[in-house]
Amino acid sequence: MTDQPHKSVVFDRAATFYDQTRGFPPGIDQQAADLMARLGGLTHSSVVAEIGVGTGRLALPLARHSGPYLGFDLSADMMSVLRQKHAVFGAPDIRLARADVTQLPLRSNVLDAAVLVHILHLVSDPERAASELRRTVKPAGVAIVGWNRSYEHGLEAISDAWEAATGEQWRRWRKGEDNRDTSAVVLEQNGWTETASGVLEFTTTLTPRAKLERYRGRVFSSMWRMDDAAWQAGVAAVEAVVAAQYTDLDQPFEVSHAFHVVVLRP
Numbered sequence: 001m002t003d004q005p006h007k008s009v010v011f012d013r014a015a016t017f018y019d020q021t022r023g024f025p026p027g028i029d030q031q032a033a034d035l036m037a038r039l040g041g042l043t044h045s046s047v048v049a050e051i052g053v054g055t056g057r058l059a060l061p062l063a064r065h066s067g068p069y070l071g072f073d074l075s076a077d078m079m080s081v082l083r084q085k086h087a088v089f090g091a092p093d094i095r096l097a098r099a100d101v102t103q104l105p106l107r108s109n110v111l112d113a114a115v116l117v118h119i120l121h122l123v124s125d126p127e128r129a130a131s132e133l134r135r136t137v138k139p140a141g142v143a144i145v146g147w148n149r150s151y152e153h154g155l156e157a158i159s160d161a162w163e164a165a166t167g168e169q170w171r172r173w174r175k176g177e178d179n180r181d182t183s184a185v186v187l188e189q190n191g192w193t194e195t196a197s198g199v200l201e202f203t204t205t206l207t208p209r210a211k212l213e214r215y216r217g218r219v220f221s222s223m224w225r226m227d228d229a230a231w232q233a234g235v236a237a238v239e240a241v242v243a244a245q246y247t248d249l250d251q252p253f254e255v256s257h258a259f260h261v262v263v264l265r266p
């Protein structure tokens with residue numbers, strides 16, 4: 001499947017596996033939310049909206065720091081997972097609505113903070129999203145942008161084989177530059193200014209088998225957007241290198257993660 005560049009990337013197909021493939025380890029989700037809340041100056045009276053709220057990976061821990069927490073997403077299926085988790089774990093005042101970031105169902109100047117994590121690289125018209133955020137965030141409010149970067153030690157041969165086989169198709173749909181997420185870049189290009197930043201580092205493990213299954217299962221949105229032929233060529237290259245170089249497919253390799261947070265003012 002190939003999405004057209006002018007359409008936003010809706011995550012319905014990822015709802016059932018998003019938390020398994022993108023979830024934070026236990027406790028790290030709360031640390032990530034604590035960092036975002038501290039840098040963004042959230043209080044229990046802050047009105048916050050998360051754009052592209054997804055399954056609530058950050059909404060659930062972050063809403064503990066704020067007043068009303070509004071979640072918007074184009075994917076009803078992703079928000080349905082959030083609703084189920086909310087019912088199980090409970091959390092203060094989270095209100096969800098299906099809405100596009102380029103047309104938010106909000107009056108002007110109502111938000112103390114907009115939260116954006118891995119979102120604007122997926123949006124049809126990022127410039128319009130930036131102006132919609134400018135309209136809805138109070139002049140003294142903030143955008144809190146988060147993104148994750150990871151390095152898989154010892155599994156480089158697999159990533160290299162994938163990138164060599166998929167080439168331009170892969171690079172085209174990656175989320176932003178290596179060190180800066182698209183959401184932060186777009187806001188800065190539209191006049192927002194960084195006022196604070198921080199990084200949360202943590203580690204997980206990943207086996208060659210699990211990494212291979214991510215490619216086969218086409219779990220990342222960049223893989224949905226590339227041509228089927230490019231994806232198939234990538235999977236074949238990965239299968240070949242795994243067979244040639246990894247004898248124990250269940251050996252855990254260390255993954256270093258950095259969750260970056262940047263706060264910007266309009």
Ligand SMILES: C[S@@+](CC[C@H](N)C(=O)[O-])C[C@H]1O[C@@H](n2cnc3c(N)ncnc32)[C@H](O)[C@@H]1O
Binds near residue numbers: 010072116122
């Ligand atoms: C990569 S997920 C991130 C979810 C969440 N922020 C997190 O970090 O776990 C991106 C989400 O943005 C949603 N999305 C994509 N384009 C959108 C748009 N134009 N307006 C609102 N949501 C959108 C997708 O459906 C998906 O749930």
